[in-house]
Amino acid sequence: MDDYKSNNFVEKIMVQAKDLELSCLIIDLSGVPSIDTMMTNELFQVVTMLELLGIDTTITGIRPEIALTAVQLGIDFSKIRTYGKLKDAVSDLLHIR
Template identity: 80%
Template structure:
């Protein structure tokens, strides 16, 4: 009788773990899909707000999603707003600037807003050329400039 209960508890624990893991994966996929929303604010201008820990974007095909959404919306300019990201690591800073280069190849101008001192320092340490990049301290400044040319 004890062996039967032991086996039942063992199977229950195993199946519960599998269901829990499946739910966790489903939630991660949903978060991943919702985590890189390119929001159209005009016919040609969009905004990509990066919110929360930016390392969450690493495993979510960040670059591909951003480019596909920007192209799908037929944007000529994308504003990437970093003001909602408390920090960003070296690897993600590099990926972000790779996305900017890819968007440039697609003919989409990129503007960065809300750059924190840590992000600027990391970009400079990585040797990223920011001379051609438009930056604004606040999202509203970039939106006003781009929508009221």
């Protein structure tokens, strides 16, 4: 994900989440080899914004490079549910609901 692909990233997610009346959202990063610091920051801001709308957000497939960038940016993971694999998040979500 680069600046070109992230164009209006936040706006698109927020509008679609509202239109679809989501109660939860899983963002899977397993196919993303790396993202820059700006996009990493934007991604975690989206999680915070979705939380304000009452949408429980889970992030899966965080690669070491992305984790390193997020920690260097000082992103607080204490309120963010993460899983190594998408299937684990889906499995837990189905058991919770």
